[in-house]
Amino acid sequence: MTELPLIGEAVAVAANPRLAGAKIGVVTFPGTLDDRDAARAVRLAGGTAVELWHGDTELGDVDAVVIPGGFSYGDYLRAGAIARFAPLMSRIIDAANSDARLPVLGICNGFQILTESHLLPGSMIKNDHLKFLCRDQVLRVENNTTAWTLDYQAGQEITIPLKNQDGQYIADEKTLDALEAEGRVVFRYVGFNPNGSRRDIAGISNAAGNVVGLMPHPEHATEQGFGPESLDGIGGSDTDGLGFFTSVLTKIVGGDK
């Protein structure tokens, strides 16, 4: 993927030849916005980003997949509803459910696509206050055993950007109870619930922990000088989101936690 020239080269924070061999696919749908940032985050974490197109019928040899944010198909019908039936999504759903348990991360619209795909339970509806909201958001990492959260401490608080209109996570009480009991609430909003999500849920995983979805954007907090801290100084660090990508790379190359 080509980079914006006004931003410097994406240099891996800790260059590691083993990690560079790990290939993370980043899917682009019509209307995807954050695919470049997601690919850049993969490279910053030391991995190799592979461009994937929604119309592809083969997944290739990628070791994990990021479904980035944006407005696939203009959010027509429901956010993520049309993208869910893209040819590549069938491959991703099969690979995520296979014995190989392909790690999949859905960010924002990607999370919406994963719920529409039934890879994750529940759904997102319009924010309770009805407005598009963009802010730096504090999250608590409730589960650091998923493929995408291994590099965080349990209970660690991170600050990453949040920007959406349909961000209110809902599910029936039985599903919510099951998610809590099984430790599948991976992230919770801290201090302020920005959209009315049930039980302050910001992100969840499937039972196996290889599929994770969340509304806030870790890929926008992976580079010194471009993250939440430098913008408004509310604390945290510019690079709180980098752990998502280092986690999955470490998992792929078989490193121990």
Add this chain to the structure above:
Amino acid sequence: MPRIVVDVMPKPEILDPQGKAIVGALPRLGFTSFSSVRQGKRFELTVDGEVTEAILAQARDAAETLLSNPVIEDVVNVEVVEA
């Protein structure tokens, strides 16, 4: 040409933020008789030719798989409307 109309509504137990905003706006315009509004979707599927049972079944299937999300919505009506 006949059309198949599909109506989709948010599930009753799910708070409908859009409906809530609309019910708030109504009294400001003097429409004071309405205590609640729920906003749904209407789809019109045009059929070239006669609507057979098989085509109607296909419409019902499409309504459940693509036109609605069963987690948050109910298909409340599927009917044929002659042009």
